[in-house]
Amino acid sequence: MSRAFIVSGAMIPMGKHRTSSYSGLAVPPVSKAIRDAGLKPSEIGAVYCGHAFGGMLTGQRIVKEVGIGGVPVFNVDNACSGGASAVHLAWKSVCSGEHAAALVIGVDKLTQFGGGTLPLVEEDIEVRNGMVMPALYAMRARRYLFERGESVELLAQVSTKARRHGAMNPFAQLRKPVSVEEVVASRMIADPLTLMQCCPTGDGAAAVVVVNDDMRKRLALPTVEIRGSVLHSGTPTSGFRDMLRPEITRDSAGDAFEQAGMGPEDIDVVELHDAFSIAELVYYEALGLCAEGESATFLTSGQSTFGGKVVVNPSGGLLSKGHPVGCSGVAQVVELYWQLTGQAGKRQVPNARTGMTHVTGGGIAQLDHGACAIHILNALDNI
Amino acid sequence: MNFSRCPSGEDAASEGLPISDLDTARMPDFTVHDGATFLICAQTAEGHRSFPLTDGGQRVEVGPEGVLYSFSTVYVSSSQAVPYTIGYVDFPGDVRVLAKVRGALHALRCDCVVRLASEGSEWFVEPVARASQ
Numbered sequence: 001m002s003r004a005f006i007v008s009g010a011m012i013p014m015g016k017h018r019t020s021s022y023s024g025l026a027v028p029p030v031s032k033a034i035r036d037a038g039l040k041p042s043e044i045g046a047v048y049c050g051h052a053f054g055g056m057l058t059g060q061r062i063v064k065e066v067g068i069g070g071v072p073v074f075n076v077d078n079a080c081s082g083g084a085s086a087v088h089l090a091w092k093s094v095c096s097g098e099h100a101a102a103l104v105i106g107v108d109k110l111t112q113f114g115g116g117t118l119p120l121v122e123e124d125i126e127v128r129n130g131m132v133m134p135a136l137y138a139m140r141a142r143r144y145l146f147e148r149g150e151s152v153e154l155l156a157q158v159s160t161k162a163r164r165h166g167a168m169n170p171f172a173q174l175r176k177p178v179s180v181e182e183v184v185a186s187r188m189i190a191d192p193l194t195l196m197q198c199c200p201t202g203d204g205a206a207a208v209v210v211v212n213d214d215m216r217k218r219l220a221l222p223t224v225e226i227r228g229s230v231l232h233s234g235t236p237t238s239g240f241r242d243m244l245r246p247e248i249t250r251d252s253a254g255d256a257f258e259q260a261g262m263g264p265e266d267i268d269v270v271e272l273h274d275a276f277s278i279a280e281l282v283y284y285e286a287l288g289l290c291a292e293g294e295s296a297t298f299l300t301s302g303q304s305t306f307g308g309k310v311v312v313n314p315s316g317g318l319l320s321k322g323h324p325v326g327c328s329g330v331a332q333v334v335e336l337y338w339q340l341t342g343q344a345g346k347r348q349v350p351n352a353r354t355g356m357t358h359v360t361g362g363g364i365a366q367l368d369h370g371a372c373a374i375h376i377l378n379a380l381d382n383i
Numbered sequence: 384m385n386f387s388r389c390p391s392g393e394d395a396a397s398e399g400l401p402i403s404d405l406d407t408a409r410m411p412d413f414t415v416h417d418g419a420t421f422l423i424c425a426q427t428a429e430g431h432r433s434f435p436l437t438d439g440g441q442r443v444e445v446g447p448e449g450v451l452y453s454f455s456t457v458y459v460s461s462s463q464a465v466p467y468t469i470g471y472v473d474f475p476g477d478v479r480v481l482a483k484v485r486g487a488l489h490a491l492r493c494d495c496v497v498r499l500a501s502e503g504s505e506w507f508v509e510p511v512a513r514a515s516q
Contacts, residue, residue: 113461116459116460116461117459117460117461118461119461119462120461120462122462123405125434125481127462129469129481129482129483130457130460130462130463130467130469130481130483131469131481132457132459132460132461132462134455134457134459135455135457135460135469138455138457139452139453139454139455139469139470139471140453142453142454142455142493143452143453143493146453146492146493146494147493187458188456188458189457189458189459190455190456190457190458190459191455191456191457191458192455193455238431238434238477238478238479239432239473239477239478239479240452240473240477240479241479243452243453365481366433
């Protein structure tokens with residue numbers, strides 16, 4: 001198996017872009033990513049488009065606008081992991097030698113639903129019984145506070161960190177710093193999670209170009225290598241599940257580290273799936289960034305922000321940057337491409353060499369999550 | 384070719400027909416005995432239980448009491464009138480079920496005992512008032 005590299009990435013600012021179609025959202029970053037890579041559209045061998053709510057032929061509707069046609073276009077739905085699943089498939093296609101250059105798109109438009117919680121699949125028995133995504137994470141939060149003896153103010157500190165980071169990111173949807181008091185006092189969504197502990201409704205699009213070794217040598221651009229790419233589905237159980245130890249993330253991270261020949265201690269920067277405040281705390285432990293039971297201290301001691309052990313979500317994460325579902329996995333990869341090639345501006349993590357992206361997807365009965373995708377990216381010294 | 388049974392292409396056998404898992408009238412979620420509500424679950428040959436009962440599983444009943452693992456009152460929902468409270472309940476036999484929670488919500492806490500109840504076609508759980516809780 002050969003190697004795969006990212007040579008360009010682009011995204012639009014996340015936000016409420018009600019007057020834009022799916023192609024209206026995605027064409028600008030797609031065009032920029034291809035242009036920045038120094039490629040012609042005809043050199044793209046395949047397109048992988050992650051989305052959850054775009055409808056039929058979303059990828060084709062986008063790439064026809066930039067002159068790409070005739071090549072395979074794959075539309076990938078894996079809920080919040082759709083974009084990262086598309087990256088995974090592109091990585092596979094390049095590593096296998098099938099394509100020299102693949103385009104990955106992540107896009108979704110949540111304003112089409114007019115606000116509120118994401119529409120889940122009504123066929124699912126838990127959804128029929130009232131499950132919505134904030135409630136799933138709220139139950140996780142309730143259990144965390146119960147077992148760990150912590151308070152809601154701890155959860156709020158995740159949001160204040162996200163907003164502090166997001167304030168430095170011109171692509172973030174929510175850029176106003178907030179206090180713990182404001183987070184706790186904001187409108188209740190699913191007890192104990194308040195509005196500012198939930199990712200905002202928004203629209204977004206991002207794109208990256210993945211190439212093989214010959215192509216990256218020819219292009220001679222700032223480059224990161226995809227050292228690990230792992231996609232897991234959830235393991236069903238009809239019985240007890242420890243909501244503070246999400247096995248899909250733990251197992252995926254373990255496989256990704258093994259594939260990359262690295263460990264958590266090698267990671268400088270992480271973009272993880274903080275769709276709700278509690279998620280970040282749980283995933284610190286599941287990804288191995290801190291020991292089990294130490295997530296609260298890891299956060300409050302500043303180990304997950306600038307100047308700490310590893311900077312988690314320098315973009316502001318899903319809580320601040322925004323979470324247009326199928327877009328997020330690709331937007332995370334773009335953020336790390338910028339971080340690892342020194343292009344992240346005010347939010348640049350100093351000397352970042354290695355990073356990890358992590359998304360999970362979906363709320364359906366009997367699974368921790370439906371999908372989890374993790375990528376480990378490494379800056380390339382010799383272009 | 385010598386087929387030991389009817390070739391697959393010739394017989395739309397019953398095992399190949401769709402499962403009517405949305406037909407709640409055919410497979411009710413709960414039953415009531417002497418005023419106590421029980422959930423109707425499926426049990427595999429290996430003894431694993433799951434809710435709800437599906438085609439192919441052996442029918443078993445669980446309840447009426449379980450332990451509330453966690454819960455939340457929902458104030459924003461795309462599918463149901465708010466507010467409402469739901470929680471994961473662990474029943475004996477290692478069956479976890481997402482349940483609507485009613486009754487004295489102020490008494491709820493993780494690991495408290497709850498009891499199944501029903502009203503018309505709906506089932507839910509309520510906290511059990513015990514001195515030890």
